Every structure is written in C-alpha cells, then in structure tokens.
Amino acid sequence: MSDRTRRAPLSADEIVAVAWEMSGGDADAVSLRDLGARLGVHPTAVYRHFPDKHELMCAVADRTLAGVCDVADGVDDPVEALVAVLSALRGRLLSRPAAARVLAQGPTRRVNEVTLTERLLGLLRALGLPDADVARGYHAVVELTVGSAVIDQPVDALGAPGRAATYDRWRADYLALDADRYPALVALAPVLYRGAGEDFEFALRLLLEALARRGGRG
Amino acid sequence: MSDRTRRAPLSADEIVAVAWEMSGGDADAVSLRDLGARLGVHPTAVYRHFPDKHELMCAVADRTLAGVCDVADGVDDPVEALVAVLSALRGRLLSRPAAARVLAQGPTRRVNEVTLTERLLGLLRALGLPDADVARGYHAVVELTVGSAVIDQPVDALGAPGRAATYDRWRADYLALDADRYPALVALAPVLYRGAGEDFEFALRLLLEALARRGGRG
C-alpha cells in the first residue's frame, strides 16, 4: 500500500453504502472484517463513525427503505396505495434479509422509516377511520408485512425453481400424514403454499378492507 | 471429575430440555459451549445427537409450541378459539426469542408445529370458508402473529416500567417532529404504541372477522 493508493478519509455514508451493497443478494450477513477489506481500511476503523455494529445495520436498514413510498405516487385509492407501498416494502425486505432482521426488532425511527410511517398513517387516515383505529391499523399492517417477509425470505431466496420444489416437498410431507389424526392438514395440503406474494396480498386486502369498512368507506 | 461423578449418556431429549431452559427469560442466545457446561459434557458432544446447531434450535422451538392448542379446549366459537390459540402462541414467542427467530424463518414441520397447524386449519374451516381461503387465512394469521411477536419482543422484554418508558420516548420523538412535513405522525403520536398485546388482538380480530364474513358466518 503506497501513499498514492492510500484512500480518502472514511465517511459514515461511504460505510453504509458499501455495507448496503454487501447485504444485498444471497449474503445475509456483513462482517466488520469483510466490510473493512472492501473499504480498504482496518476492520475497526468503522468504530470511528458508528458506536457499534447494530447502529451501522440500522443505517443500512433505513437505506433499504429509501423511496418505497414513491410507488404510491399517482395512486388515488388509499387501499390501492397502501397495497402498493406495503408490497414494495415486503419486496425490499425479501431481497435484504439483514435489513429485515433489524427492522423486525422494532422501529429504528430513522428518516426513511419515519417518512414511510407518515405515508402509511396518512393513507390509513384517508379511509375515514378514527385516530385510535388508524394507529392500530398501522401496527397491524406493519406486523403482517414484516412477518410475511421474514417467514417467506428463506424460501424466496431459492429462486423460482427452488421455491416450487420446496413447497412441493412440504405439501407432500403433509399429504403423507395420518388423515385420522390430521384431517384438516391432509385435506388442505394441496392448497397450502400457493405463492407467498399472493397470500400476502390476500391477507393485506382482507385487513385493509376490514379497516375501510370501519371507516365507512367499505 | 472422578468416575462416580461421570454423568449418564446424553440423550437428544436431555439436550433439548436444557437448551430450552437456557433460552428462556432474558438470555436470547444459547452457545454450544454454555450448553455443554450445563450438561456436564464437552461442547462438541451434542454433535453426536444433532447434525448442527440449527437442528437443535428447531427442536427447542418446537418444544416451545407444546400444548399451545390446549387453550382452545372447551371454547365453542371458532373465532374465540383462534384468538385464544394465537394469543397464547404470541405469548410463548415473546418469552422465548431464540425460538421465535427459528420459527420466523419458515415452518419446521415438527410434531408440535404440525399439531398447531392442524388445529388452526380445523378452526378456520369451521368458519365455513372454501379450502383456498382456509389456506390463505392460515398463512395470514401466522404471519401476523409471528410478525407481532418478533417486533414487540425487545420492548416486551423490558418489563412493564421499561415498556412504558420506551413507548413514551418514541411518542415524544414523533411529537417533536415538524408538523408540516409529518402531519399524520404528529397528530397520531399520542395514540401510537398503546399496548402491543391489545394492538395484536385488534388486528387479529379484524382478520378473523373478515374471514368469518367470507365464510358466511359474519
């Protein structure tokens, strides 16, 4: 490492950008040693910019939320806008499991998350709900979306053929059970796991339409 | 270690029982070294009974589900029975985060989970839904319950006073935002985070009543 290859000073933004890149795709963990190597810096240099790894990962998670709300721009119906934003959120969490795990442990209250929360609350208000129901509806849709993303992520990461094979295997396992002890499971095995994305949207619409009905917009 | 203190041969059940005890309470991780110490055995001895740590934790997670269905015994109304089982499930996941993390990564298809699935499907069928909606309703309530548990767990672990303080702080943070940029957030801050358990039950009943309505039992 000669002087002319010595890098410019680190910045928090650069660290987050590189960590964010590393967290994409299959790699579902970022180590500080790998991160240091990609930054061309000693592994412990990031401690000058973040107090610990968790704070860094919160920043990475928040970067994952940047611009999710934009998918609702120009969508007039609040239910459709909510479906668009929350499906987009789920998609981002699926493709970035490390971020999903951070966000699944409670709110980070960082800028993109706050922007997203504002948008969701605004859209839920547009359903004509009383404030208390807006708040509870917000918690409901976030819990459903995060739950769906963390449960579906491992299978989602397998890609289309792997997904189909996995779901086939699970259905076969259930079908092979004793029908006397597990009648519902054996009967319903063929219709379980028919597309995680569709199942999510079904649940989300059920929730949103129930909320809309409470708001007098049903 | 004299011969007379040398322990009896390990069994998979004993390993799971001790790991399950260790995973309770505040400790949200179990290391094989600690586990070995509590078993009075070399850390790597568990590899004779489980192929890797993940398989062990799946067994621990399944132990966490034992008997959850029992809370529905004697409850006639299927909606009330579903609320009872899923609330009990959420409670167990809250008190055992290591198990929650395993179950949040997809189905284990072990005995207690299968028993729980059978019960949930049976109860959803009792709502009079077509099979496809039973399956999608099942995925919906599981995603909501697991999402609620993983999101609420860290704050839940603080105990009642810590919970209240945390929620107060979050509300105060939102209230302090610029009301022009974040109108809904500032307006609704006072009614956010009003008891995670109540919020969960609200969302769950919304979902179940929407399902019951589809089944002609609304």
Place this chain on the structure above:
DNA sequence: ACCTGAACACCGTTCAAGT
C-alpha cells in the same frame, strides 16, 4: 459407542500506539 482435545476459521469490540 460415545465423548474429549485440539485445532480451524471465524466473530464484535477495546484500547494503546502510530502518523
């Protein structure tokens, strides 16, 4: 058959030292 010892290839984090 069942378990141990020693090692391998990792982690996050602290802190004195360098420039």
Place this chain on the structure above:
DNA sequence: ACCTGAACACCGTTCAAGT
C-alpha cells in the same frame, strides 16, 4: 484527527484420538 496493531473474549464446527 483518523486509523492501525494487537489483543480479548468469544463463536460453530471438524476430526483424530481416547476409553
């Protein structure tokens, strides 16, 4: 001011060796 080196206290896992 910013980063490095070295160390600390951990991880899960493998595999040859012991009894």
